[in-house]
Amino acid sequence: MPKQSKRFRQAQEGIEPTKLYTLEEAMKKIKATPAAKFDETVDIAINLGVDPKHADQMVRGAIVLPNGVGKQTRVLVFAKGDKEKEAKAAGADYVGGDDLAKKIQEENWFDFDRVIATPDMMGVVGRLGRILGPRGLMPNPKLGTVTPNVADAVRDQKAGKVEYRVDKAGIVHCGIGKVSFAAEKLWENASALIDVIQKAKPAASKGTYMKKISVSSTMGPGIKVDPTSPLKVG
Numbered sequence: 001m002p003k004q005s006k007r008f009r010q011a012q013e014g015i016e017p018t019k020l021y022t023l024e025e026a027m028k029k030i031k032a033t034p035a036a037k038f039d040e041t042v043d044i045a046i047n048l049g050v051d052p053k054h055a056d057q058m059v060r061g062a063i064v065l066p067n068g069v070g071k072q073t074r075v076l077v078f079a080k081g082d083k084e085k086e087a088k089a090a091g092a093d094y095v096g097g098d099d100l101a102k103k104i105q106e107e108n109w110f111d112f113d114r115v116i117a118t119p120d121m122m123g124v125v126g127r128l129g130r131i132l133g134p135r136g137l138m139p140n141p142k143l144g145t146v147t148p149n150v151a152d153a154v155r156d157q158k159a160g161k162v163e164y165r166v167d168k169a170g171i172v173h174c175g176i177g178k179v180s181f182a183a184e185k186l187w188e189n190a191s192a193l194i195d196v197i198q199k200a201k202p203a204a205s206k207g208t209y210m211k212k213i214s215v216s217s218t219m220g221p222g223i224k225v226d227p228t229s230p231l232k233v234g
Helices: 006-013 023-032 082-090 098-107 119-126 129-135 150-159 183-199
Strands: 041-048 060-064 075-078 094-096 114-117 161-165 171-178 210-217 223-225
Touching: 023 183, 023 210, 023 223, 041 183, 060 183, 075 098, 075 119, 075 150, 082 094, 082 150, 094 098, 098 119, 098 129, 114 119, 114 150, 119 129, 150 161, 161 171, 161 183, 171 183, 183 210
Parallel strands: 075 094, 075 114
Antiparallel strands: 041 171, 041 210, 060 161, 210 223
16 A cells, blocks of 8 residues: 655645535535645546436536636537637637547647537537547537537636546546635535536436445545535525
């Protein structure tokens, strides 16, 4: 087992490993831990009572967090004509078609975080499926990244839109901000995500849906959260 740092041990001292904290308390605990040398990401892990092997129990979607995620999102848009102009005006970092597809294929170019495409450009984007898919970058209508409304899609991504998807173990992992955020803003972001996942409960899911929740900073210990904890939404 790797040796734990002095900072990590200090952070653990203020956290009771068996206690279920409210979401608000957990964010205050994260803020109270000794600071790292960089602005850590705050992550949340939500263990759901679903079996993702069954299509009717898949939980997946996207949400614009109320306080963003604390980083610049580089957006690439596949579009042409007026839609290309709209994407550029909305703040897209890169806009194009075959030229960008060729750059990705031949130069292994990935200086972007999200990919958006208009429906008429999916013929071009489809050729990149084996490259973009494993990286989680393939545009998807269900996530709002295949759309004729490219301007709105670009603005959402720039505002802090995050995607969530349950993994093979039935857990959703998602970044909800930075340690530098105020505790209340972290609470608001976490609450918004939990709320939308609660509303996405599949009809085929039986028994307890929200089983376990934990939050942590990049270099910090996990903090267990009471799944029935009050949310701060709206």
